[in-house]
Amino acid sequence: SAVISQKPSRDICQRGTSLTIQCQVDSQVTMMFWYRQQPGQSLTLIATANQGSEATYESGFVIDKFPISRPNLTFSTLTVSNMSPEDSSIYLCSVEFLLRDRDQETQYFGPGTRLLVL
């Protein structure tokens, strides 16, 4: 397993500003992901953070709005740019890990960042 931390744990921001969320893992991992969970909803993948190259974004998410950095194998950041109240959500990072007994990959999640945009 991996220990994943996120900063900040929560924030209240004004519309039009930007917030950068940090995700730190205690071991080197190849795959890191960023998800959003809006109130009362399940998780939606924003993008895959690729080390050494540009992130891969899912449909409906663009780099200008959610720029992502992945400078090394233990760290990533997600920026929520030019925020509006619709960006109020929980943002979670995750890392892929291998379940060795059946050779399956799944993901561990960080504790999340709760964002409220006023």
Place this chain on the structure above:
Amino acid sequence: RKEVEQDPGPFNVPEGATVAFNCTYSNSASQSFFWYRQDCRKEPKLLMSVYSSGNEDGRFTAQLNRASQYISLLIRDSKLSDSATYLCVVNMRNQGGKLIFGQGTELSVKP
């Protein structure tokens, strides 16, 4: 149609009850299947994998039917601490390891 669909909740059951959650997925190329548990205001945590042969972990039994594209989770002898939202999750390994989440089913176990 959603890629992963779950029973609508919430499920309100007494302690000691047996409760079953169902889930269907639409993409036959889906390759790995999981149940995650999410407590209120917490991140999702892996509960168990789901295999075609069925697998059991204590009071929890998971089953996969690939032909019907159907996944289930059975909880026996429910405890108060089982109260949470249970997420059905599909791994699309041919899409870079992307996880697709169901909307979740809320379980509330009452004394």
